[in-house]
Each structure stands twice: as structure tokens, then as C-alpha cells.
Amino acid sequence: MDEETIWLEGSISTEAALLSDYRQVAAVYVQRGDGRRWDRRLSRLQQLTARKKVPLTLVDESFIAERTTGNSHGGVVAEAGPREFVSLESLVVNEERPFVVMLDGIEDPFNFGQALRSLYAAGVSGVVVRPRNWFTAAGIVARASAGVSEQMPIAIAETAELAAETYRQLGLSVAATSNKDAVSLYEADLTRPLFLLLGGEKRGITRSFLAQADLILQIPYQQPNFQQSLGVVASAAIVSFEVMRQRINHKS
Numbered sequence: 001m002d003e004e005t006i007w008l009e010g011s012i013s014t015e016a017a018l019l020s021d022y023r024q025v026a027a028v029y030v031q032r033g034d035g036r037r038w039d040r041r042l043s044r045l046q047q048l049t050a051r052k053k054v055p056l057t058l059v060d061e062s063f064i065a066e067r068t069t070g071n072s073h074g075g076v077v078a079e080a081g082p083r084e085f086v087s088l089e090s091l092v093v094n095e096e097r098p099f100v101v102m103l104d105g106i107e108d109p110f111n112f113g114q115a116l117r118s119l120y121a122a123g124v125s126g127v128v129v130r131p132r133n134w135f136t137a138a139g140i141v142a143r144a145s146a147g148v149s150e151q152m153p154i155a156i157a158e159t160a161e162l163a164a165e166t167y168r169q170l171g172l173s174v175a176a177t178s179n180k181d182a183v184s185l186y187e188a189d190l191t192r193p194l195f196l197l198l199g200g201e202k203r204g205i206t207r208s209f210l211a212q213a214d215l216i217l218q219i220p221y222q223q224p225n226f227q228q229s230l231g232v233v234a235s236a237a238i239v240s241f242e243v244m245r246q247r248i249n250h251k252s
Contacts, residue, residue: 006080006138008150009073011045013139016147017080018048023150024081028056031064031075045076072143083135088155088166091126098193099243100167102128104160105200106232109137113144115198115236116152120145122240126153128163160197160209167195168214175215176205177235182218190243191250198232198239 005026008017017025028049030042042056049056067077092098101124106112112134119127133156134141141149157163164174172193197213199205210216219230219238230238 004082006082007067008078008080008142009068009076009139010143011074011076012147013142013150014076014078015044015048016142016150017078018052018054020150022084022086022153025052025054025078026081027079028054029059029063029067029077029079030056031061032058033075069139080138083138083149083154085156086126086153088128088157088163089170091128091153091155092167092170092172092193095125095193097191097247098125098172099123099240100125100128100172100195101236101240102157102160102163102195102197103200103232103236104130104197105204106134107200109134109140110144111231111233113141113149114233116141116145117148118233118237119240120148120152122237122244124152124240126155128155128157131156131158160205161212164195164197164209164212173214174212175217176210176213177217177219177239178205178210179218179229180210180216182216184220185217185239185242186220188215188217190246194243196239198236200232204229 006023008014014025014028017023018028028045030045045056064073064075064077091100101119103112103115106115116127135149138149157166168174172195174195174197176197177199197205197209217239219235
């Protein structure tokens with residue numbers, strides 16, 4: 001087995017990879033079973049694998065167990081290659097009002113995957129990550145994101161500052177979240193082209209980045225005594241869907 005081989009677990013992750021432009025799938029394996037549920041699963045996978053000219057093989061339970069980490073695979077795994085990334089610039093091509101998000105410093109692959117899920121659902125143009133990212137745990141990320149990690153266009157930047165400068169030159173405003181010297185998320189104009197940095201669970205966002213940001217956003221709380229920051233999964237969902245709401249209303 002090649003060291004670049006990635007095992008994606010479950011039919012959702014497998015189907016997403018087969019439909020994706022960002023990863024090559026070498027083979028799909030389905031555990032033998034009985035009943036209509038298996039027939040429906042096989043029918044869908046057979047259609048996709050035939051279209052992509054990817055072999056599909058029925059295997060025993062032991063084959064699946066040796067290549068999975070949990071019990072949520074449902075008897076389906078895919079043997080795939082490494083994730084392919086795109087350029088920073090390509091995330092804004094043909095986008096009238098691009099919205100790009102950088103996820104930086106997330107320590108948990110489940111959180112990373114769940115944040116991707118919210119961003120994708122809210123219609124972000126693409127995501128930026130550092131070279132050290134959670135795609136080495138592609139199976140976990142794919143499950144946590146419901147396959148979104150295989151569909152989302154993703155670029156790599158060495159630092160958040162480099163990404164911010166690139167997008168500023170391309171006409172995007174640079175934004176970040178913080179509780180200090182910030183404007184309420186619901187009072188800011190988020191219809192403009194936007195690059196947003198969301199920090200991870202431990203490091204957060206550096207003062208130097210906040211100092212050069214065009215816009216610092218705060219998520220207001222109803223409970224005045226609650227002083228803690230929300231986790232990146234909640235922040236990603238709240239901010240991205242507010243951007244979506246404003247842009248929908250702006251068009252009407």
C-alpha cells in the first residue's frame with residue numbers, strides 16, 4: 001500500500017470523493033450483505049464508479065475492519081490518493097463578491113470537518129488552510145464534514161498574513177473575529193468581498209493580524225455575564241450564515 005493512500009470511510013464520504021475534482025479514487029470496496037438496503041447502496045455506488053471508471057469490489061467484513069477506525073463506515077470504504085489543493089487566487093475567480101475563509105490553528109479534525117460543513121452550506125467561495133492541516137486525517141474530516149471536505153475548493157497559505165495580503169490586493173476586505181475593539185456582526189456590512197480569518201481553539205488570532213485587519217467582528221451574546229469565546233465550529237456557522245443572510249437581502 002502506497003504511503004499516500006487515504007482510506008475514506010462510509011458511503012457519504014465515498015460518493016463525495018467520486019464526485020469531487022480534488023481527489024483521485026483508486027477503488028471502492030463494499031461489504032457483502034443482504035436486503036434492499038444493500039441493493040440501494042450498491043446501485044448508487046455502481047453508477048458513480050462506472051461513470052468514473054473506478055473498480056467496485058464486494059469484500060468480507062474483515063477487509064473493511066482492517067481499514068477503518070470506527071463503526072460508522074456502514075460497510076463502505078474508498079481507496080484514494082492525496083487531496084489536491086488550488087491557488088489562493090483561484091478561489092475568487094469569477095466571483096462577483098467572493099467570501100473566503102481561513103481556518104487556522106484548529107486542533108481537532110472533527111471540529112475542522114464540522115466547520116467546513118457550515119461554511120460550505122453557507123456558500124463560501126473557498127477555504128484556506130496552512131500547510132500543516134487535517135487532511136492527513138482525511139477519513140475523519142470527511143465523516144465530520146458529511147463529505148464536504150471532498151467538495152470544497154481549498155487553498156494553502158504559509159501564514160494568515162500572506163493570505164490576507166494576497167486577497168487585499170485582489171480587492172477583498174480582511175476581517176477577523178474578536179471581543180476587543182470590534183463591531184457587532186449584525187451591524188457590519190458583510191456584502192463586500194471578504195476574506196475572514198477564524199482562529200483555532202488554543203491560539204486564537206494574533207494581535208498583529210487584528211491590528212492590520214480592515215474589519216473586526218464580534219458575535220454579540222444575549223447573556224451579559226458570559227465572557228467566554230465561542231468555539232470555531234459555532235463561530236464558523238454564525239458568521240458565515242450572517243454573511244449569507246445579508247447578501248440574500250442585498251439582492252432583493
